[in-house]
Amino acid sequence: MERSKLAKVKLPKEKLVELDAFIDSLEDKEGLLIHILHKAQEIFGYLSLEVQLYISKRLDIPAAKVFGVVSFYSYFTQEPRGKHTISMCMGTACFVKGSEQILETFCNELGVKSGETSKDGLFTIKDVRCIGACGLAPVAMIDDKVYGHLTVESVKEILDEYRKEEQNENQHSESVI
Amino acid sequence: METVKVTINDIEVEVNANSTILEAAKMVDIQIPTLCYLNLEGFDIANQTASCRVCVVEVEGRPALVPSCAEIVTDGMVVRTDSPKAIAARRTNVELLLSNHPKECLTCSKNLECELQELAQRLGVMEISYEGERMLHEIDHSSLSLVKDPEKCIMCRRCETMCNEVQTCGILSAVSRGFAAHVGPAFHLNMVDTSCTFCGQCVAVCPTGALTEVNNVRSVVAALNDPTKHVVAQVAPAIRVAIGEMFDMDPGTISTGQLATSLRRLGFDGVFDTDFAADLTILEEASELVHRLENNGRLPILTSCCPAWVRFIEHQFPDLLDIPSTCKSPQMMFGAIAKTYYAKKVGLDPKDIVVVSIMPCLAKKTEAAREEMDIDHMHNVDLVLTTREFGAMLKEAGTNFAHLPVGEFDSILGESTGAAVIFGTTGGVIEAAVRTAYEWITGDELENVEFKQLRGLEGIRSATVEIGDKSLNIGIAHGLGNARKLLEEIREGKSNYHAIEIMACPGGCIGGGGQPYHHGDMEILRKRQEAIYREDAGMKVRKSHKNQEVLKLYEEFLGEPYGDRAHKLLHTHYSPKERI
Numbered sequence: 001m002e003r004s005k006l007a008k009v010k011l012p013k014e015k016l017v018e019l020d021a022f023i024d025s026l027e028d029k030e031g032l033l034i035h036i037l038h039k040a041q042e043i044f045g046y047l048s049l050e051v052q053l054y055i056s057k058r059l060d061i062p063a064a065k066v067f068g069v070v071s072f073y074s075y076f077t078q079e080p081r082g083k084h085t086i087s088m089c090m091g092t093a094c095f096v097k098g099s100e101q102i103l104e105t106f107c108n109e110l111g112v113k114s115g116e117t118s119k120d121g122l123f124t125i126k127d128v129r130c131i132g133a134c135g136l137a138p139v140a141m142i143d144d145k146v147y148g149h150l151t152v153e154s155v156k157e158i159l160d161e162y163r164k165e166e167q168n169e170n171q172h173s174e175s176v177i
Numbered sequence: 178m179e180t181v182k183v184t185i186n187d188i189e190v191e192v193n194a195n196s197t198i199l200e201a202a203k204m205v206d207i208q209i210p211t212l213c214y215l216n217l218e219g220f221d222i223a224n225q226t227a228s229c230r231v232c233v234v235e236v237e238g239r240p241a242l243v244p245s246c247a248e249i250v251t252d253g254m255v256v257r258t259d260s261p262k263a264i265a266a267r268r269t270n271v272e273l274l275l276s277n278h279p280k281e282c283l284t285c286s287k288n289l290e291c292e293l294q295e296l297a298q299r300l301g302v303m304e305i306s307y308e309g310e311r312m313l314h315e316i317d318h319s320s321l322s323l324v325k326d327p328e329k330c331i332m333c334r335r336c337e338t339m340c341n342e343v344q345t346c347g348i349l350s351a352v353s354r355g356f357a358a359h360v361g362p363a364f365h366l367n368m369v370d371t372s373c374t375f376c377g378q379c380v381a382v383c384p385t386g387a388l389t390e391v392n393n394v395r396s397v398v399a400a401l402n403d404p405t406k407h408v409v410a411q412v413a414p415a416i417r418v419a420i421g422e423m424f425d426m427d428p429g430t431i432s433t434g435q436l437a438t439s440l441r442r443l444g445f446d447g448v449f450d451t452d453f454a455a456d457l458t459i460l461e462e463a464s465e466l467v468h469r470l471e472n473n474g475r476l477p478i479l480t481s482c483c484p485a486w487v488r489f490i491e492h493q494f495p496d497l498l499d500i501p502s503t504c505k506s507p508q509m510m511f512g513a514i515a516k517t518y519y520a521k522k523v524g525l526d527p528k529d530i531v532v533v534s535i536m537p538c539l540a541k542k543t544e545a546a547r548e549e550m551d552i553d554h555m556h557n558v559d560l561v562l563t564t565r566e567f568g569a570m571l572k573e574a575g576t577n578f579a580h581l582p583v584g585e586f587d588s589i590l591g592e593s594t595g596a597a598v599i600f601g602t603t604g605g606v607i608e609a610a611v612r613t614a615y616e617w618i619t620g621d622e623l624e625n626v627e628f629k630q631l632r633g634l635e636g637i638r639s640a641t642v643e644i645g646d647k648s649l650n651i652g653i654a655h656g657l658g659n660a661r662k663l664l665e666e667i668r669e670g671k672s673n674y675h676a677i678e679i680m681a682c683p684g685g686c687i688g689g690g691g692q693p694y695h696h697g698d699m700e701i702l703r704k705r706q707e708a709i710y711r712e713d714a715g716m717k718v719r720k721s722h723k724n725q726e727v728l729k730l731y732e733e734f735l736g737e738p739y740g741d742r743a744h745k746l747l748h749t750h751y752s753p754k755e756r757i
Contacts, residue, residue, distance in 0.1 A: 003370035003757075049364055053757065056363075062347025063363035063757050064371075071353045 009048045016054070018043050029059050033069055037076060046077045074126075082117040082124035084162060087141040091130025099138040103127055105155045106140070122166060123159075181252040186259055198234060198245035198256055209234060209258050210267060210296055212274075213333030214246040215382055218699050219634065220656075220683050224338040224382075229331065230270045231296065234258045242266050268300045276307035278385075279328050286324075287386035290694055293331060294385075312356055319367035321546055322375035322539040323390055327359040330387040336360060336379035343683070344657040346489070348373045360387075363757060372492035372756050374657065376485035376681040377539030377690015382697075390539050390691060393560050394570050400531045400560065401444045407523070408531045409447030410440045411511045411590075414455065414601035415537040415686035416564050418708035422693040422701070423568035424578040429704030431712050434583025436535075439576055441584060447519075450586040451534070452593030454511035455600045455609070457730070458482065459721035461504045461747050462606075463613040464739035466676055470647075475499050477652070477667065477674040480606050482506045484544035485681035487751065489657050494664050495753030503748040505557075507600065508534050508541055509550050511590065512557025513746045518734045519590060527555060534561045537601075537689030540681070550749050563691025592726035595626070595712070595719030602709045603655035603685035604631045604638065607678035611642055611649070612720045619645040626719045634684060634706065637662060639674070652677040655685050 022039045026032050036059070040051050047070050056063040070076045088103045103114060106125050110118040117124040133139045136148025147158055179194040185202050192201045202209050213229040215222075225247050233242035237255035242263060245256075257263065275297060282294055314327035332351070337360055340349040348362050348371045362371045380388045400408050421430040440448040466478050479501040481487055490497060505513065511534075516527035534541060538561075544550075545558040562570070571578055585591070596612050599605030608631045615623045630640035631651065636659040642649045652674040654660045660679045666672040682688045687705040688695075695701045713719060721727070735742050 001365045001370075002367055006364060006366075052363070057756075062341065062350065064347055064350035064352070064361075065341075067363040068350040068352045072351075073354075 006049050009050050011044070011048075011050050011054065015043050019054075020058075023058055033059065033061065033066065034073075037066075037070060041076060046080050048078065052078075077124075079117065080121075083122050083166075084124070084142050086123055086125040087128045087131065088114070088125065089129075089131045089133070089137070089139045089141075090127045091134065091137075093130070093134035094138040097137040099150075101152065102138050102140070102150045102155060105152045106159075109156060109159055122162065181250055181254075183250045183252075183254040183256060185256045192250060194250070194252075196250050198236075198243070198248050198250055198254075199232060201250050202234075202245065202256070202258055207258055209245050210299060211246055212271075212292060212296055212331070212384060213335065215333075215335050215338070215697050217683070217697060219703075220699060221636070222338070222343050222683065224333070224335045226334045226338075229274070229333055231267055233263055233266050233270070235260045235263050264300075268302055271297055271300055271302055272305050273307060274331050275302065275305050276309060277311050278331070279311070280305075285329070285386040286389045286392065287329075291386060292384035292696070310356070312359070314359060317368050318391075319369035320373070320375060320543065321369075321391055322542045323368065323377060323380055323388060325361070325368060326387050326389075327361060328387075329385045330359050331385055332358065332360065333384060334360065335382040335384065336388055339378045339382055342658070344374070344376060344378060344681070345661050346372065346374055346376075346493075346657060349379060366757065370757070372488070372754065374485040374488040374492070374681060375540040375543045375690075376657065378682060379690075380539060381682075381688075381690045381692070381694070390563050390566065391542060392566055393542070393562055394566050394573075397533050397560050397562060397570065400533070405529060406531045407446045407525055407529055408444075408533060409449055409515055409519075409590075410445040410533045410535060411449045411451045411454070411508065411515075412436050412440070412535045413451045413508065413537055413541075413686060414598050414605075414709065415689060415692065415705070416535050416567070417598075417712065418601065418687065418705045419537065419692050420564050420568055421579065423565070423572075426579050427704075428701040429708040431708050432578070433712065434585070435578055435581040437586050438581045438584035439571055439578060442576065442581075443570070443574060445533070447515075447590070448584075448587050449511070449515075449590040450593050450597075451507050451511055451536075452597035452600070453586075453590045453724070453726060454507035454514070455482075455597035456592075456594055456721035456724040456727045457510050457514070457747070458504055458507045458600075459596060459606075459609050459613050460727060460731075460738045461510075461743060462502050463610050463617060463721075465502050465504065466610060466614055467617055468739060470675070477650075477672060477677045478502050479676075480610075480678045482600065482606055483540070483680050483682075483686075484538070484547075485540035486657065486660060486679045488540065488543075488754075489660065489681065490664070491751055491754045492756050493661070494668065497664060497667060498751045498753060500667065501751065503750065505550060505747055505749050506541075506544065507597075508536060508561075509544065509547075509557045509749075510747050512545075512559075513550075513552055514730065515590065516552060516555060516557065517746060518730060521734075522589060527553075531560065532558045534558050535564065535567045536561050537564050537686045537692045538682075539563065539690045541691075547749075549752075552746065564689075564693060565691060568693065589726055589729070592724055593716075594721055594724050595714070595716035596721040597724075598713045598716065599709055601686045602706045603634065603680050604653050604678065605685065605709065606680075607631060607651055607653060607676060609721055610676070611644075611651070613722045614649075615642075615644050616720065616722065618647065621645075623720070627714075632710070634703070636683075649676065650674045654678070655680040655688075656683045657681050 212231040215224040227244040227247040235257040317325040417433040481502045520527040542561040596609035638653040684702045
C-alpha cells in the first residue's frame with residue numbers, strides 16, 4: 001500500500017479530547033492498548049488510520065504494533081460501519097439449520113460481502129460465532145435485536161422494514177426543514 | 178549458580194538450573210534442529226518464540242512433545258531428542274510449513290543459504306503430504322534496499338525481534354490473523370513509506386527468502402559491458418575481512434589484495450578503496466569536531482557515516498538534527514570526488530563515469546539515491562552491491578577468489594591508512610578521529626595510536642581520552658536500540674559526551690546487513706573484528722591526516738579541510754521525517 005493512497009480523515013477535536021481524557025485516566029497505559037482501542041472505536045465508530053496513528057504516538061508504541069492488534073481482533077473495524085450492524089450467527093446449530101444460505105441472501109440483497117457495508121450506508125453485515133440463541137436457529141442480530149427462524153423470504157422482509165423506517169425518517173426530517 | 182541433573186538420550190549432564198533443554202543438549206554434543214530460534218550470544222539478542230515446533234523433544238512423564246528451545250530443565254528430567262515420535266513430529270512440522278511455501282528453491286535468491294531448505298534436507302522430507310490452499314501476498318519491491326516476499330515468511334518472528342527489540346524501529350509486526358497472518362508494516366504500507374532505516378538486520382536473520390536485498394548484479398554487469406562507460410569500484414573496509422567466507426576461507430581472513438585483483442579481472446576501469454574516502458572523512462569530521470570545540474558549537478557531535486543511523490535520527494529524533502556531523506559518509510564522499518576531481522584528472526565527462534560501491538550494507542543502496550547529496554543533479558554513487566552480491570558476481574565469473582594473486586588499489590583514490598580500515602568495526606570511526614584530533618589540537622606526535630578503551634563489542638561504551646589539557650568524553654553505540662538510549666540522554670540534557678559514534682548494526686559494519694550470512698554464529702563477527710584491528714596494526718601509516726593522496730587532493734582541488742569546496746562536495750544536511 002502506498003502512503004498517499006491511504007484515506008485521510010480529520011479527527012474531530014471534541015472526540016480527541018474525549019479519548020485523551022480516557023487515556024489520561026489510566027495508570028498503566030501501555031498494557032491497556034486493547035482497552036484504549038475499544039474506547040476509541042466507541043468514540044469514533046471505527047479505527048481509522050489516523051486514530052491508530054494518534055494512539056501509537058500517544059502511547060509511544062509503534063504503529064505496526066497497534067495495527068497488529070487491530071487487524072488481529074475481528075471486533076475492531078477499520079472502516080466506517082453502516083447505521084445498522086447485522087451479525088449473522090454461523091455457530092454450529094445455525095450452520096446446521098442453513099445459516100450459510102441466509103448469510104448469502106443478506107449479502108446478495110445488500111450487494112456486499114460479509115464484513116462490508118452497503119452502498120447506502122444503512123447496513124454492515126458480518127458473520128459471527130454462536131450468539132447463544134440456538135433454539136431460534138438460524139438466527140441473526142440487527143444491532144441489539146434478535147431475529148430467529150430466518151428464511152430466505154423473511155430476510156427480504158426484515159431488510160425492507162429497516163429501509164421503510166429510514167425513508168420515513170428522511171421524509172420527516174425534510175418536512176421539518 | 179544452582180545446577181540440576183538431567184538425562185538426555187541416556188547421557189547424564191549437570192547444567193545451570195535456568196538452561197533450556199536445547200542448551201543442555203548442546204553441552205553433551207546432541208544437536209536438536211531449530212528454525213525460529215535465534216540466539217546471538219554475547220550480543221544479548223534472542224528470538225525464542227517457540228513458534229515453529231521444529232525443536233520438539235520427548236520428556237518422560239509429559240504427554241505432549243515440548244519445544245526444547247523454550248523449555249527450562251528441571252532436576253531429574255529425562256529427555257529423548259531422537260525418538261521416532263520426536264523425529265516424525267519435526268518432519269511433519271516442516272512439511273506443514275512447506276505446504277504453505279512457494280517451492281521455487283532453484284530460483285530463490287536464498288538458494289543454498291536457506292535454513293528451511295537445509296532443514297527439509299536434514300530431516301529427510303521427500304514429499305509434502307499436505308496439499309491445499311497457499312497464502313498469497315504481493316512482493317514488496319518498493320525500496321532500493323530490501324525485498325519483502327511474505328509468501329516465503331514462516332512467521333518465525335526473528336525479523337520482528339530484530340526490528341522491535343534490538344533496533345527499536347518498530348516497523349515489522351505480525352499483522353492480521355489465521356491464514357492471512359504475516360509479518361509486515363502498519364496498514365500494509367510499502368516499506369519505502371515507513372520509517373524503516375534499511376539497516377538490513379531483518380535480512381541478516383531471516384531464515385528463508387522472505388527478506389532479501391535488492392539485487393543490482395545485472396546492472397553492474399551491464400555497465401561493465403557498456404563501452405561508453407568508465408566504471409570504477411570502491412570497496413568498504415568491512416568487506417576485506419568477510420568476503421573470504423563465501424569462498425571457504427576461514428572467518429577473519431584478510432583478503433584486501435585478492436579484492437583488488439578480483440575487481441580488476443572483472444573489468445573495472447578503476448579499482449579504488451573506500452578507505453581513501455574514510456581518511457578524507459576523518460579530515461572533515463575531525464575539523465568539524467575541533468571547530469565545534471573551539472567555537473562553542475553544538476555538542477556532542479555524532480558521526481554520520483552510517484546511513485541507517487542517519488535515517489533513524491531523521492524519523493525518530495527529528496528534533497535533534499543539529500547534532501550529527503554534516504559530513505557525508507565515506508561512500509558518498511568517494512563518489513563526489515570520483516565525479517569531480519578524478520573525472521577532471523582522467524579527462525572524462527562525469528556523466529560517463531559509473532561509480533559502483535561494494536558495501537556490507539543495505540542502507541547504502543538507499544543512501545546513494547539521496548537527492549540532497551547529488552552534485553549537479555548527478556548521484557555521487559550509481560550502483561551499490563552488498564558483499565553477498567559481489568561474492569555471487571565473482572562466483573558467476575568463475576573467480577577462484579582464495580587463490581587470486583595479491584593486487585593493489587589504483588592511484589589516485591586508492592591509498593589508505595590504518596585509521597580508515599577500523600571504520601569497519603564499532604568504535605573505529607571515533608578512534609580514527611581521535612588519532613587526528615589529538616595531533617591537531619596538541620601539535621604533538623601521537624606515539625601509541627591504539628585507543629584500546631574505545632574497542633570491544635559491548636553495546637554502549639564510553640571512555641575519556643586526554644588530549645593535551647582537554648578531556649574528551651567519548652561515547653560509542655552500536656545497534657539502534659543502544660543509540661536510542663544515548664539520544665534520549667541528549668534530549669533530556671543529561672549527556673556529557675563531546676563526541677559519539679553510532680553504527681546501526683550490531684558490531685558495526687562487520688555485522689552489516691549485506692555481509693555473508695552468519696547464521697547465528699557470533700564467533701564470526703568477533704573474528705572479523707580481530708581481523709580489522711590486525712589489518713590496521715599492519716599498516717605503515719595509521720593516521721588519516723598522513724594519507725598522501727588525500728593531502729594531495731586538498732592541495733590540488735579541495736583547498737582547506739572544512740572549507741568552501743569541501744562543504745559543497747563533502748557535506749550534507751538532514752530533514753525531519755514522519756514516524757510510522
